[in-house]
Amino acid sequence: MSRITRTFTALKAQGRKALIPYVTAGFPFADITPELMHGMVAAGADVIELGVPFSDPSADGPVIQKSGEKALALGIGMAQVLEMVRVFRQKDTATPVVLMGYANPVERYNLKHGADRFIVDASQAGVDGVLIVDYPPEECEHFAAQLRAHDMDLIFLLAPTSTDQRMAQVARVASGYVYYVSLAGVTGAGNLDTGAVATMLPRIRAHVTVPVGVGFGIRDAATARAIGAVADAVVIGSKIIQLIEAQPRGEVVATASGFLREIRAALDA
Numbered sequence: 045m046s047r048i049t050r051t052f053t054a055l056k057a058q059g060r061k062a063l064i065p066y067v068t069a070g071f072p073f074a075d076i077t078p079e080l081m082h083g084m085v086a087a088g089a090d091v092i093e094l095g096v097p098f099s100d101p102s103a104d105g106p107v108i109q110k111s112g113e114k115a116l117a118l119g120i121g122m123a124q125v126l127e128m129v130r131v132f133r134q135k136d137t138a139t140p141v142v143l144m145g146y147a148n149p150v151e152r153y154n155l156k157h158g159a160d161r162f163i164v165d166a167s168q169a170g171v172d173g174v175l176i177v178d179y180p181p182e183e184c185e186h187f188a189a190q191l192r193a194h195d196m197d198l199i200f201l202l203a204p205t206s207t208d209q210r211m212a213q214v215a216r217v218a219s220g221y222v223y224y225v226s227l228a229g230v231t232g233a234g235n236l237d238t239g240a241v242a243t244m245l246p247r248i249r250a251h252v253t254v255p256v257g258v259g260f261g262i263r264d265a266a267t268a269r270a271i272g273a274v275a276d277a278v279v280i281g282s283k284i285i286q287l288i289e290a291q292p293r294g295e296v297v298a299t300a301s302g303f304l305r306e307i308r309a310a311l312d313a
Contacts, residue, residue, distance in 0.1 A: 046195050047140040047172045048220040051090055052255045052276065061272040061311050062221075063088055064257055065304055066144065066281030068095040068111040069128055070120030073293050078131040080288075083297035085139050088308030093175070093279065096125050096145030103177045103201075107282045111289065122153045122162070126169040133170035142173035142199060142220075150176060160190065167194035173220045175199040181213040188217040201225050202248055204240070211251035221255040221277060224248060226262075236261035238270040245274055265310035272311045280307065 045053075055062055065084050069077050081092050095108065097115040104112065129141055143166065153162045166174070173196055179187065181200055188198040197220025202211060204227070214222060226241050241258055248256055258271045259279030268278045287303055288296045 046197050046220060047138070048091065048142070048197050051140050052221065055090060056255075056276075061275065062090040062255070062257065062277035063268075063304065063308055063311060064091045064093055064142075064259075064277050064279045065089050065284055065300070066093040066095060066108075066259070066279060067284060067288075067300070068097060068108060068115050069125040070097060070115035070118050071111040071285070072114065072289055072291070072296060074115070074118040074120060074124075076293065076296055077128045080297050080300060081128075081132050081139075081141075082135060083301040084304055085136060087301040087304035089139070089304060091140045091142060091172075091277070093142045093144045093281070094125065094129070095281075096122060096143055096149050098146045098149055100148075101146060101177075105282060107285050107289075111285045122149045126165055126171070129166075129169040129171055137170075140172040140220075141170065142175055142197075143171055144175040145177070147176055147178050150174075163190050163194055163196070167196060171196060173197040173199050175201070175223060177201065181210075181217050184217050188219070192219060197221075199223060204244060206248075208247070208251065211248060215252045218252060218254055221257050222248065222252050223279060224256055224258045224275070225260045226258050226271075227260045236263075236267055236271075238267065238274075241271060242274045265306045268307045269310040269313065278307070278311065280304075 097112040097120050150162050191198050199220050200214045200218045201223050203225045255276035257277030257279050258275040262268050262280050263283045271278050287299050291299050
């Protein structure tokens with residue numbers, strides 16, 4: 045059983061919902077990420093999604109794109125991201141970490157270090173799951189099996205436009221949880237329609253048996269609580285990036301943690 049599955053099982057037994065913050069690795073300072081991860085866990089995060097910087101992030105809105113560009117300028121690539129997870133694991137062996145990004149950094153890592161080396165090195169670093177935005181489920185069965193062999197989960201996005209056929213394809217290979225993109229568009233776009241989310245989740249659950257997290261457009265405690273009433277997890281990314289991007293180094297962790305404590309309290313209310 046993966047760390048992600050254990051976490052969701054424990055939360056379900058407690059009648060609680062998962063809080064999953066997203067941050068871009070190496071943003072806003074190259075060396076702050078492990079410290080920021082610890083701060084988010086202390087504030088109530090159950091799973092951490094760590095964005096792998098990439099130069100052409102097709103699903104990311106301007107806020108996360110800008111954070112990725114800054115991280116790339118600071119020299120952050122896949123090798124550095126895995127090292128951040130290793131450092132985090134020196135003090136935290138319980139909180140699941142999911143790498144979220146695109147195929148190019150994974151495949152480039154394998155070209156540089158050897159076939160399938162990404163999976164081996166990610167496992168050894170302490171990664172628990174991988175969400176590759178541009179890996180279609182129909183082409184991922186071997187990759188998913190390799191991840192499961194190393195106790196890691198392959199997580200997929202679903203969207204308002206996802207067909208029943210696509211949901212069934214995802215259900216065959218997904219593990220850990222699925223991430224429902226509540227808006228048609230890029231991260232940070234538009235206003236969230238909680239009623240539409242509540243209508244969509246039963247359709248998703250008719251196909252998938254893993255927990256369903258909801259993200260894209262969750263920006264405050266009230267919205268998080270509304271989504272937490274119907275979903276298994278709430279995912280928040282762009283708002284955190286916005287809050288920390290202009291902070292001096294000494295305020296980054298406190299700013300992110302303070303915001304997440306408000307979200308955690310709303311989810312647990």
